[in-house]
Amino acid sequence: MLKYSNDNLTVIVEPSSGILRAAWARPLLTANLIDSYYHLLQEAETHGRCRFWHLDLRMRIWPAATFMHWLGETFAPLATQRLGGPVYAACWVTSQHQPHVDDAVTTAMLARTNAAGLHPVFFSSEPAARAWLLEQQAQDKVS
Numbered sequence: 001m002l003k004y005s006n007d008n009l010t011v012i013v014e015p016s017s018g019i020l021r022a023a024w025a026r027p028l029l030t031a032n033l034i035d036s037y038y039h040l041l042q043e044a045e046t047h048g049r050c051r052f053w054h055l056d057l058r059m060r061i062w063p064a065a066t067f068m069h070w071l072g073e074t075f076a077p078l079a080t081q082r083l084g085g086p087v088y089a090a091c092w093v094t095s096q097h098q099p100h101v102d103d104a105v106t107t108a109m110l111a112r113t114n115a116a117g118l119h120p121v122f123f124s125s126e127p128a129a130r131a132w133l134l135e136q137q138a139q140d141k142v143s
Contacts, residue, residue: 009036013047019133020044023056030067033060037071041079049082051140052133053089055120062100072112080117088136089120090129098124 008028012021022040044050063071079087093101100106101122113120119136123129 006039008032009039011040011043013043013050017052017134018048018050018137019052019054019130020047020050021054021056023058024060026059027061030064030070033063033067034070034075037075041075041082044079044083044087049084051083051085051087052137053087054126054129054133055089055091056126057091057097058094062097065105068105068109071118072109072116076113076116076118085140086117086119088133088140089118090133091120091122092126092129093122093124095124097122 008025010023010025013019014021020040020043024036028036040053044053076087110120121129121132123132
């Protein structure tokens with residue numbers, strides 16, 4: 001497994017599945033969270049332009065609207081352009097995050113990211129997140 005780690009973020013790319021796994025060690029302020037997503041993108045590029053991401057968000061607080069806007073308007077188009085196609089992100093969240101998943105800010109962010117080709121989907125269990133990613137990989141190979 002290929003690994004990148006700093007105090008805030010650990011990224012592992014699984015050679016057997018081609019899935020990029022990322023976990024945050026603690027909640028981050030918006031600027032640091034944005035930086036961590038640039039690290040994710042760099043690791044994805046370095047390791048075969050990996051477009052299948054398993055993001056463990058359990059240690060994070062729900063991000064501010066500023067981050068959500070940046071994710072949809074800036075990061076999503078950049079990621080799909082640099083990785084050469086749609087990016088699928090299985091986001092593993094806690095029950096504390098669940099109320100935010102359906103709020104207006106998240107719904108607007110999802111509309112923007114999906115339009116740009118970044119497809120985040122939220123899961124409350126790791127096996128469900130992984131199964132969804134493997135399904136997306138299989139569908140991507142067929143098309």
